[in-house]
Amino acid sequence: MEAIEEEKKAFQALEEARDHAVEQNIASSFIPMAEA
Amino acid sequence: MTKNQLKLKLTAVIVMKSSLKFLLSSLVLLLLNATTLLAMEGIALKKGAEALEGELGVFGKRVTPSKAPVVATAVAYSPVGSSSSSMAVSAQRAVEATVAVAADETGEENSTAQLLEKEICDNIYLSCLAKVTTMSISARASAEGIAQEAKEWAAAEQKAMRDIDKRKKELTKATKERTVAYKEMESADASFHGRDYVSQASADFKVKECVEQLAEAKVATAEATLFAIRV
Numbered sequence: 001m002e003a004i005e006e007e008k009k010a011f012q013a014l015e016e017a018r019d020h021a022v023e024q025n026i027a028s029s030f031i032p033m034a035e036a
Numbered sequence: 037m038t039k040n041q042l043k044l045k046l047t048a049v050i051v052m053k054s055s056l057k058f059l060l061s062s063l064v065l066l067l068l069n070a071t072t073l074l075a076m077e078g079i080a081l082k083k084g085a086e087a088l089e090g091e092l093g094v095f096g097k098r099v100t101p102s103k104a105p106v107v108a109t110a111v112a113y114s115p116v117g118s119s120s121s122s123m124a125v126s127a128q129r130a131v132e133a134t135v136a137v138a139a140d141e142t143g144e145e146n147s148t149a150q151l152l153e154k155e156i157c158d159n160i161y162l163s164c165l166a167k168v169t170t171m172s173i174s175a176r177a178s179a180e181g182i183a184q185e186a187k188e189w190a191a192a193e194q195k196a197m198r199d200i201d202k203r204k205k206e207l208t209k210a211t212k213e214r215t216v217a218y219k220e221m222e223s224a225d226a227s228f229h230g231r232d233y234v235s236q237a238s239a240d241f242k243v244k245e246c247v248e249q250l251a252e253a254k255v256a257t258a259e260a261t262l263f264a265i266r267v
Contacts, residue, residue: 024232
């Protein structure tokens, strides 16, 4: 049970990291357009 | 005395003994049959008297139900014939009939009760024997079930071991990717590559790090599963 809980936490952390990476990617693609 | 004379004497003695045995057994059987016939006559007379009592009400009393089984038993066990081929069976039946009649005559129903008890015990014994046979079959079936269950547990153990190997390979791959991502993040220079590149490299490293942590957690889960199967 403990291992499964750890796995869940790791999965949630990964999801958050991916979301952050996507946001970062979107932001980096919008800034040049705004600058232009 | 010669040998031949001795042999002749011995043979004569044996023949006499055999004849005596045969005569004695025949006498016993005759006596038994005679007793049975007398008993049958007694029963028939009694039945007739009871029937008359019932029809006419001469004595003003009813036939007690407790005596009915005794008469029925006597009729049931009475010999049908007295042929030489079924002498043993007839003798046994005659004895049983005599016992039943004796009980009827003396008013003691112990013998009948004993016979009935013996029959009931025999029936119970046969019933129990059949049940025990069925139980052994079911026990065998459950033993097969236990063997099948053991096979299934062994298969589950093998699967858990394969799962651990697979998760460990995934962890190795995730570690490599995380190392590459770390190097890219470290080599990224804001002044050279731009600020966005550095941010993306950092985010990518963070994702790879989380993937590695997830792979580690999966290995731990697989190991815990194997442990649970083995215990």
